[in-house]
Amino acid sequence: MALLGGGFSMDEDGLLDDWLLSRAGVARPKVCFVPTASGDAPAYVEQFERAFRSRHCEPSVLPLFRRELNDADLRTFLLSQDVVYVGGGNTANLLAVWRVHGVDQLLREAAERGTLLCGISAGANCWAEGSHTDSFGPLTFLRDGLGLLPGSVCPHYGSEPGRRPSYQDAVATGMLPAGWALDDGVGVLLTDGRVQESVTRAPDSGLYRVERDGDGRASERAWPCRLLGRG
Numbered sequence: 001m002a003l004l005g006g007g008f009s010m011d012e013d014g015l016l017d018d019w020l021l022s023r024a025g026v027a028r029p030k031v032c033f034v035p036t037a038s039g040d041a042p043a044y045v046e047q048f049e050r051a052f053r054s055r056h057c058e059p060s061v062l063p064l065f066r067r068e069l070n071d072a073d074l075r076t077f078l079l080s081q082d083v084v085y086v087g088g089g090n091t092a093n094l095l096a097v098w099r100v101h102g103v104d105q106l107l108r109e110a111a112e113r114g115t116l117l118c119g120i121s122a123g124a125n126c127w128a129e130g131s132h133t134d135s136f137g138p139l140t141f142l143r144d145g146l147g148l149l150p151g152s153v154c155p156h157y158g159s160e161p162g163r164r165p166s167y168q169d170a171v172a173t174g175m176l177p178a179g180w181a182l183d184d185g186v187g188v189l190l191t192d193g194r195v196q197e198s199v200t201r202a203p204d205s206g207l208y209r210v211e212r213d214g215d216g217r218a219s220e221r222a223w224p225c226r227l228l229g230r231g
Helices: 015-022 042-052 071-079 091-101 103-112 163-172
Strands: 002-004 030-034 058-061 083-086 116-120 128-133 140-142 149-154 179-182 186-191 194-200 207-212 218-223
Touching: 002 015, 002 179, 015 083, 015 186, 030 042, 042 058, 071 103, 091 103, 091 128, 103 116, 128 163, 128 179, 140 163, 149 163, 163 179, 163 207, 163 218, 179 186
Parallel strands: 002 116, 030 058, 030 083, 083 116, 128 149, 149 179
Antiparallel strands: 002 186, 128 140, 179 207, 186 194, 207 218
């Protein structure tokens, strides 16, 4: 599993997406973009296709608002992918739509088969037990994620006003379990909830472990990240 604080929709240098593809485990990975959280926004899909069709991979898109595949074909399609790349948007809506179409269970099966699951913003939130989100307007917590990643996730940690204190308060009060907070520009690869690699495309962007301490407050620990760069 990979959590992304950037990629084709945010960054022009392509460093995080190049890093992601290098971790797919195959020479020419099949990469499926899932834009559910944005309502399958056409402009978002076009961004993905423009960014990935020139890379050494086989890109595809899974629309669900105008679904084209029956249940059997949907399962075959998803389980044939090497990478499932979930876009940003509304985390709560994403989870609801996936559950209606059975995509949540298919992604569990894909994970068990070794598919690299990843995403940005809502696409990072969805994998955890809980997440910090603006799905309902104001910043708050959501506690019914897929649970493929133990704990919680907070995207845009140092990038959006209010994110850091709001997430820390949710962890401190027990509304969310301990978890990972990502600044924009960061990528982290995890296996069974353990960090295998953490990278950043910007020296001032970081990854943090946020946990509840013994005094009912939240503690924040910076995690080392390797700086990505051309050459």
